[in-house]
Amino acid sequence: MGLLKNAANIEEAALAQLLGSLGIDDEALAQEVAGTQHPAAQRIAIKEVGGKSKKADRRIAQKPVRRHHANMVDRMRDTLADHFDDAMLLTVAERALNGEARKTKASENATMIRGLGKKAAHRATFLIEHAQGRTEKLNGVMRLALDTLTKDERLTTGKDGNLVAALVASGKTAATSRAMAGNTIIAMKALQIIRVAGDQAFIANPDSALLPLLAKQA
Template sequence: MQNQVAEMNHEQEALASLLNELNLNDDEIIIQPEEVASSVNLEEVVGELEQSDALSEAYEKAAVETEQMEQARIERENEGIIDPLSLIAGPEAEPLPEVAEKPKKKSPKKGAAKKGEKKAEKKPAETAEKPAAASEEGNAPETSKKAEETPQKPATQPRKYYSNKVERLNDRMGDKMNEFAILEVDDAERDLSKLVEDFNATMKGAGVKVQNRIGFFTEFVSGKSDRLNSVCAEAVKVLLTEGKITTGEKGNLHARLMKKYSTASAKAMGGNTIIAMQKLKMVVGDKGNWMPNPDSLYLMKLKQMLSIPDAA
């Protein structure tokens, strides 16, 4: 208390000296001394502190209860129990999908391209859009539809060239040539390599048109071709349904072919087909009257594949 009074006296002396320097009177200045607390009520202070502690405990208790209620609400939602407050608030807004930024195009520098030079084409990697980023649920990014719709071209194989029809047929048949060089039942006991040599020699001795028909019969019977030449198929049907083939302008095969072709075409194609059937040992007989060979393996197979009924 004495210290405060001393400080006030010191301040008054300093103020008086300042007023003298400023030529001011004491009446113009009113000095209000600071209020000094005479005494402190200890009971009131303790009461206020206790009330403050009680409020803090109430706030902490309310915070704990709020946290427990929130935890219980989360557990109810996980168990399939709907919180009534969520019905009042309505569904939560879904987050907007992220949009991938398009890459900025770099403008070409002036004077970079010379006259007469073609502009470089854009690479697919530069012009293609980036795939969309995966969503938070773990969905895979969508791929470009253009990439999915573009079919891939099969690799082209180099074209083969053959010196003759025999070489072409042996290449197409492959290992099956040994099997289909057996023309009759008795040939099964012969050496296969010798049968293939005889088959090739017989085919080479024939004309080109006849070689074509030998290839038609062999590829169809072996399964290399799914359709038999129409003239060859007609000749087999006449042979098996009527029991024979008669040649000439009044022959049964010529009469059938005349329904689709001219006289010259029917005669030429019918004659070449009969010669091919002779080379393959499908027919027996003499000129002008050919009968089915009962030992022909080709004829047995063709009857089954073409669904030809027995002769009447």
């Protein structure tokens, strides 16, 4: 056991000298080194951040920092990464734009979504992320709205609207259903998934870029 312990100490000392020569001696870099599979590197990193050589300490050192987002659009920007600007183009016509016009329209639409009420903005981001294949299942209310649109070929609002009726049939109260239907219509109209077709009536927008994507995810 003594020989093994000495060997481990020599190994650790040699690696420590190497890491020191590379300038890896601050807490942030030590935490990165803690994520390696090399036992000596993990022991050095744990000592560097002042922890004990235990698995729990290693898990704490390796735990990723959770990002805080000011709003749903900023969170979606992280989720979609390089695909964010394309996802912000809501119609076939907008997706045909090029260059600076394309970037400007994507930015305008992101600002528009950010300006929606909180619940409507949530629904809008749920729809966009699902259309981009970033979620396996769509929010239940949004799925019910799309199914109702497909079945009835329109969405109607008000206390006797088909979306309210579908939500009530799913087990929600009339008051909750009216509020949910209102926020859902706001989100779908803002994303140009639907367009006005008379008093309190909406139909699918044939120019929608999101609707075909959502249909594929159904």
